[in-house]
Amino acid sequence: MRTDDREHLGTPFSYSTTSKSNELLLFNYQNFVLYVHGNYREMDVSATDGRWHDICATWENNAGHWQMFKDGDLIVEGQDFETGHVIPGGGVLVLGQEQDELGGRFDVSQSFRGQMTGVQLWNFVLLRDEIKQLQTLCQNAPGNVLAWSDFINASSTSEVSIVSMSSCPP
8 A cells, every 4th residue: 555644544444244334444544453343453553654565454363363564574463352253244345445334424534545456355364474475575365355356346436546556566
């Protein structure tokens, strides 16, 4: 992702269900916050300097272990976060906007302003070495839940342009 927006709480990714608007959410690129099932962990990581950054957040439900990587480096991690919770299917995934209800009630101050590419979603946690290798070698490993190619052909609003570009920008 790339942004120089320091005025808004940009949202790269949100997944909402009928029971929880913040089921899975990566929020506020000025100081990333990871939400799972409406609860959150602050990451103390920013990506608003106008340069391209690889951002990777992980969470697993057995020990509630979560991690935040920036440009392939582990920045922060923790335990006991939403242990045992299973993220249900059947929700709505939106890039670039936080959902205050399933698929809607968007707040313009939470819109992503910038560019993103190479968004991937897995149903398992990648190992640290895999994350570093993907970033260092600029490899495109498609997510097994959603891959960047799924987003290229998705619908978008008039304010969003979806263009096919390398997942390894300059």
